[in-house]
Every structure is written in structure tokens, then in C-alpha cells.
Amino acid sequence: TGPGIPAEHLAKVFQAYFSTKQGGSGLGLPFTRRVVHEHQGTISVESEPGKGTRFVIALPLADNTQK
Numbered sequence: 867t868g869p870g871i872p873a874e875h876l877a878k879v880f881q882a883y884f885s886t887k888q889g890g891s892g893l894g895l896p897f898t899r900r901v902v903h904e905h906q907g908t909i910s911v912e913s914e915p916g917k918g919t920r921f922v923i924a925l926p927l928a929d930n931t932q933k
Contacts (some may be wrong), residue, residue: 870915
């Protein structure tokens, strides 16, 4: 939902301290990306202004053989 992210901002959404919101810290998505990468996962973003934005997080299945 929402208005989508303009192309000029899309490449910056994972940069620390980047925010277009007044009072925003710009730390939420960089933190999320770090946590996903620490779990050997990936995060991607697709956006079309006027239609919306989609974030996709992929995480590997857990290896239950380790104890």
C-alpha cells in the first residue's frame, strides 16, 4: 500500500540515515537488511510510484540436524 517510492530514492532505501520523512531516523531498513543478511537471506524492493512498493525477504530453511 502507499504511493510507491520514486526511482531516485529507490537505490537509497537501504542506506543508513536516508529518510524522506520528517523525524525519520533512516535506520529501519538498513537494520532489517543487516539482520536478513546475518541469516544468509536476501531482501529486495520493487516499487512503482502511484501503485505501491513490495519488499521480498527470502531466508534459507533451518538445518535441524545441528544440535
